[in-house]
Amino acid sequence: MKKYLLPKEGNFYKANLHCHSTVSDGKLTPAEIKDAYKAHGYAIVAYTDHDIMIPHDELSDDGFLALHGYEMEAGEVGGIFKFRKTCHMCLIALKPDNLQQVCWHRSKYLIGHGEEYRHLAHYDESQPDFEREHTHECINAMMRAGRENGFFVTYNHPVWSLENRSDYAGYEGMHAMEICNYGCFVTGFAEYNPIIYDDMLRMGKRIFCIGTDDNHNGKPFDSPRCDSFGAFTMIKAPRLSYTDVTDALLAGNFYASQAPQIKELYFEDGKLYVETSPCEKIVMTTGTRKVRNFTRERGKRLTKAVFEVLEEDIYVRVTVKDKYGKCADTNAYFTDELFK
Ligand SMILES: [Zn+2]
Ligand SMILES: [Zn+2]
Structure with missing residues (x-):
C-alpha cells in the first residue's frame, strides 16, 4: 500500500x-x-x-x-x-x-x-x-x-x-x-x-x-x-x-x-519513490553510512528516483540538487514509522 x-x-x-x-x-x-x-x-x-x-x-x-x-x-x-x-x-x-x-x-x-x-x-x-x-x-x-x-x-x-x-x-x-x-x-x-x-x-x-x-x-x-x-x-x-x-x-x-521542486514522495513495499523538477542529483541520506544517489546522465533528464529502504536505515530523507547547486530537502522519515 x-x-x-x-x-x-x-x-x-x-x-x-x-x-x-x-x-x-x-x-x-x-x-x-x-x-x-x-x-x-x-x-x-x-x-x-x-x-x-x-x-x-x-x-x-x-x-x-x-x-x-x-x-x-x-x-x-x-x-x-x-x-x-x-x-x-x-x-x-x-x-x-x-x-x-x-x-x-x-x-x-x-x-x-x-x-x-x-x-x-x-x-x-x-x-x-x-x-x-x-x-x-x-x-x-x-x-x-x-x-x-x-x-x-x-x-x-x-x-x-x-x-x-x-x-x-x-x-x-x-x-x-x-x-x-x-x-x-x-x-x-x-x-x-x-x-x-x-x-x-x-x-x-x-x-x-x-x-x-x-x-x-x-x-x-x-x-x-x-x-x-x-x-x-x-x-x-x-x-x-x-x-x-x-x-x-x-x-x-x-x-x-x-529552488528545485519535489512533486511526489511516497513509500511502498520497502521503496521510497520521489518525483522532482529536472535536476542533477537525487540523494537519499539515512541515519547510517548508507547514502544512495541518482545522478543525471549526459543528454538525459533526471526527474525520478526509487530508493530501497531498510528498517536498519533508522531514517531516510531526500535531497534534490539542480544544475545551479541549489537544493530541496524533504523532512526525515523514521523507518520504525515507515514500516509500521
Ligand atoms: Zn529573524
Ligand atoms: Zn534570528
Missing part, C-alpha cells in the same frame, strides 16, 4: 515562514512584504517580527495567507557582540485567535520599531517578567512554553548564532529547524545546514526542516544581496486557510527548498 509522505490530495503553497517587517527591524511594511512575495509566487508569509506578535489578518485573501508569530532570542550577556552565542527561535501561532505571547518581558528585548508596538502585545499579566539567558534550561523553557501554548516552534540559523553540538544537542521541544536561512546565507554564512540536521536526527531528535528567508529587506530586490526569495517551504494542504496550513505544518506535510 502506498504511504504518501507528501499528501496525494491538496495543493502546494509556497511559504516564507520567517520574516521581519517595520513592526521590528525590517524595512518593508507587512503589506509591502505581501505584495513582493505574492509577485514571486508565494501564497503564505509568517510574520515573525522580533518579540512582537501582531496579527495581519487584513492581508489574507483568496491567494494569500498571513500567519502570525514572533522570533525570540536567548543570548549570552555581556562581552563583545561578535563573540556572543545566542539562540533564536520562531513561534508561529497555530490558530488565528492565538494572540498571547509567551516568555514576555515588560521592558526588555524589543528591537527596531518594536517599542512602538509594545502596547499592542497580549501576554499573561499574572506572570512575572521572563528573563532570558543562553542556557539549556532557559531555552527549553521557551520552546516548551511555545509548544504548550499553541505555537509551531522553529530553531533558527544555528551557524549565525555561533551554536554548535554542545548547544543544540540539549534543545528539546522544537518542531523544526531551519535547514536553510537565506538571509544569513546571502550575507556569507554557511547557513545551509544539512549536516546539523543529520546530526540532530542521529541523536534521535524527530524534527522537521524548513527553508526561510529571514528577510529584513535592507537591500533592494534587484541587489544580489537582497535577502528575499532565496529559501522557502512548500506546504501541501487541502486549502489555503489558516488552520489547514498550520495542521499541515504540524503533520510535516512540506519540504524545504532553494
Whole structure:
C-alpha cells in the first residue's frame, strides 16, 4: 500500500515562514512584504517580527495567507557582540485567535520599531517578567512554553548564532529547524545546514526542516544581496486557510527548498519513490553510512528516483540538487514509522 509522505490530495503553497517587517527591524511594511512575495509566487508569509506578535489578518485573501508569530532570542550577556552565542527561535501561532505571547518581558528585548508596538502585545499579566539567558534550561523553557501554548516552534540559523553540538544537542521541544536561512546565507554564512540536521536526527531528535528567508529587506530586490526569495517551504494542504496550513505544518506535510521542486514522495513495499523538477542529483541520506544517489546522465533528464529502504536505515530523507547547486530537502522519515 502506498504511504504518501507528501499528501496525494491538496495543493502546494509556497511559504516564507520567517520574516521581519517595520513592526521590528525590517524595512518593508507587512503589506509591502505581501505584495513582493505574492509577485514571486508565494501564497503564505509568517510574520515573525522580533518579540512582537501582531496579527495581519487584513492581508489574507483568496491567494494569500498571513500567519502570525514572533522570533525570540536567548543570548549570552555581556562581552563583545561578535563573540556572543545566542539562540533564536520562531513561534508561529497555530490558530488565528492565538494572540498571547509567551516568555514576555515588560521592558526588555524589543528591537527596531518594536517599542512602538509594545502596547499592542497580549501576554499573561499574572506572570512575572521572563528573563532570558543562553542556557539549556532557559531555552527549553521557551520552546516548551511555545509548544504548550499553541505555537509551531522553529530553531533558527544555528551557524549565525555561533551554536554548535554542545548547544543544540540539549534543545528539546522544537518542531523544526531551519535547514536553510537565506538571509544569513546571502550575507556569507554557511547557513545551509544539512549536516546539523543529520546530526540532530542521529541523536534521535524527530524534527522537521524548513527553508526561510529571514528577510529584513535592507537591500533592494534587484541587489544580489537582497535577502528575499532565496529559501522557502512548500506546504501541501487541502486549502489555503489558516488552520489547514498550520495542521499541515504540524503533520510535516512540506519540504524545504532553494529552488528545485519535489512533486511526489511516497513509500511502498520497502521503496521510497520521489518525483522532482529536472535536476542533477537525487540523494537519499539515512541515519547510517548508507547514502544512495541518482545522478543525471549526459543528454538525459533526471526527474525520478526509487530508493530501497531498510528498517536498519533508522531514517531516510531526500535531497534534490539542480544544475545551479541549489537544493530541496524533504523532512526525515523514521523507518520504525515507515514500516509500521
Ligand atoms: Zn534570528
Ligand atoms: Zn529573524
